[in-house]
Amino acid sequence: MNKSSIELKNVEVVFPVYNATNLSLKNRVLSAVTGGKIDRAHDGAVIVKGLQQINVKINPGERVGLVGHNGAGKTTLLRILSGIYQPTSGEADIRGECVSLINIGLGIDTEATGRENILLRGVMMGMSPAEIKKISNDIVDFTGLGDFIDLPFRTYSTGMQLRLAFAVSTAVKPQILVMDEWLSTGDEEFKERADKRMADVVSAAEILILASHSKELLLANCTRLIWLEHGKIHMDGNPEEIATKYFGQ
Amino acid sequence: MVRPVEKTNKFEALKDILSAFKNYHLFMTLGWQDVATRYRRSRVGAFWLTINMIVMITVLGAVFGTLFKVPIEQFLPNLTIGIIVWGFITGLINEGCLGFISAQDTILQVRMPLFTHLLRVVWRNMIITAHNLLILPILFIVFSKPISLISVLSLLGFILLVINLCWMMLVFSIICTRFRDLTQIIQNAMQVLFYATPIIWSVEMLQERFALAFLNFNPFYHLLSIVREPLLGFLPSLTNWIVAISMAMIGWVFAILFFNRYRKRVPYWL
Numbered sequence: 001m002n003k004s005s006i007e008l009k010n011v012e013v014v015f016p017v018y019n020a021t022n023l024s025l026k027n028r029v030l031s032a033v034t035g036g037k038i039d040r041a042h043d044g045a046v047i048v049k050g051l052q053q054i055n056v057k058i059n060p061g062e063r064v065g066l067v068g069h070n071g072a073g074k075t076t077l078l079r080i081l082s083g084i085y086q087p088t089s090g091e092a093d094i095r096g097e098c099v100s101l102i103n104i105g106l107g108i109d110t111e112a113t114g115r116e117n118i119l120l121r122g123v124m125m126g127m128s129p130a131e132i133k134k135i136s137n138d139i140v141d142f143t144g145l146g147d148f149i150d151l152p153f154r155t156y157s158t159g160m161q162l163r164l165a166f167a168v169s170t171a172v173k174p175q176i177l178v179m180d181e182w183l184s185t186g187d188e189e190f191k192e193r194a195d196k197r198m199a200d201v202v203s204a205a206e207i208l209i210l211a212s213h214s215k216e217l218l219l220a221n222c223t224r225l226i227w228l229e230h231g232k233i234h235m236d237g238n239p240e241e242i243a244t245k246y247f248g249q
Numbered sequence: 250m251v252r253p254v255e256k257t258n259k260f261e262a263l264k265d266i267l268s269a270f271k272n273y274h275l276f277m278t279l280g281w282q283d284v285a286t287r288y289r290r291s292r293v294g295a296f297w298l299t300i301n302m303i304v305m306i307t308v309l310g311a312v313f314g315t316l317f318k319v320p321i322e323q324f325l326p327n328l329t330i331g332i333i334v335w336g337f338i339t340g341l342i343n344e345g346c347l348g349f350i351s352a353q354d355t356i357l358q359v360r361m362p363l364f365t366h367l368l369r370v371v372w373r374n375m376i377i378t379a380h381n382l383l384i385l386p387i388l389f390i391v392f393s394k395p396i397s398l399i400s401v402l403s404l405l406g407f408i409l410l411v412i413n414l415c416w417m418m419l420v421f422s423i424i425c426t427r428f429r430d431l432t433q434i435i436q437n438a439m440q441v442l443f444y445a446t447p448i449i450w451s452v453e454m455l456q457e458r459f460a461l462a463f464l465n466f467n468p469f470y471h472l473l474s475i476v477r478e479p480l481l482g483f484l485p486s487l488t489n490w491i492v493a494i495s496m497a498m499i500g501w502v503f504a505i506l507f508f509n510r511y512r513k514r515v516p517y518w519l
Contacts (some may be wrong), residue, residue: 086513
């Protein structure tokens, strides 16, 4: 398997914001008919610069923490790093299979049974049905759901639902792991096992990217911090140094 | 206007489409799930589709068969296959328009080929159509219609139909994600086309030459013919085949160029 790596060169992301009037074809046609030069402001198109001048190179083995205030561009950068958005300009070279654990409930169908949901969620995580079948029993054991696994997901308590989603989501060991806040769930007994499982997945990943608002978490897991401010990299480097500055303000 | 993406890999669209097929388990699992969810708590399940279709065809057959004064054994098979195939066509086009929009959450979180979301729609509708197809053997037995060897051709016709619908879906889904109103326009157009396509009526009923010439401009007439005619034991016309094949080729070239240009933009439009 090839080593994973991430390289962003001068990445810029520009969001077009379409409001209802702008989104419609009507305006396009009408403005074409009037024939006048309608510039952007007239047109109502608002453009938001999500990210600007992002230059980052992440090597295998790095644990990168992402900090920044709301709206600083963390989610956008996470999406660039996991290959969902492609930069409007600049280059993003992402090598290695990447899994993002942002919403672990994605793909879950509440009417389907627990077992079917393992398949659904597993497919979303990039596994093939054959692979899922192999690990399916491990997942059931881990959740401790027992016979409940063959009942519809909607009959589960919130805690049970979280357990299942968590167990499937952490069943894959990707090369690049992208997380928005740490995954932790359940009562005391489960939490302990969950934390251990999470730690296994994290240590198996070649690259970890973790956006978080928790200083302890970032310091405990990261070897590097990137501080985003207004869509630009404000600081990039040693976790202690940056954490004191960011959280110390 | 949105700034075009500067660097575009020439093969990006093709890669996306090919890897959607390579990861066939994705669209198959998701498409199957869509149908399963819809009928999960129903006793008859997805066979409601079959029942609904039987009811509809019986009523339409009774009403229009009487109106047009056509022998029922000739009218009903024509109508039934027409309605089933048309249901497949509109299902693909209408749901295809929303293909990316309804997969928004997935697209914004998981990196998978965009074309997978369209194949999911295709697969889901194929499963639905398979349920409706159950009516055909009953129909053929009731009217003791012999099945000729020509019927095999309709399989070829169906493949050609799907190939054509896929490029349309690809183009429509991209435009509809950007311009949300277009979904309504397309759905409307499909409704109108239902009457402009020989489904309830048949080509023989057209007496004016003019109307017949007009019919040739309806792409769905040709696509429907290559599936329906062989099933009824007739050979589709050469024009039918030529139009369907050339449409597939030109359409796909256009769709791939179009997809190449706008693929990157789709997540931003969601």
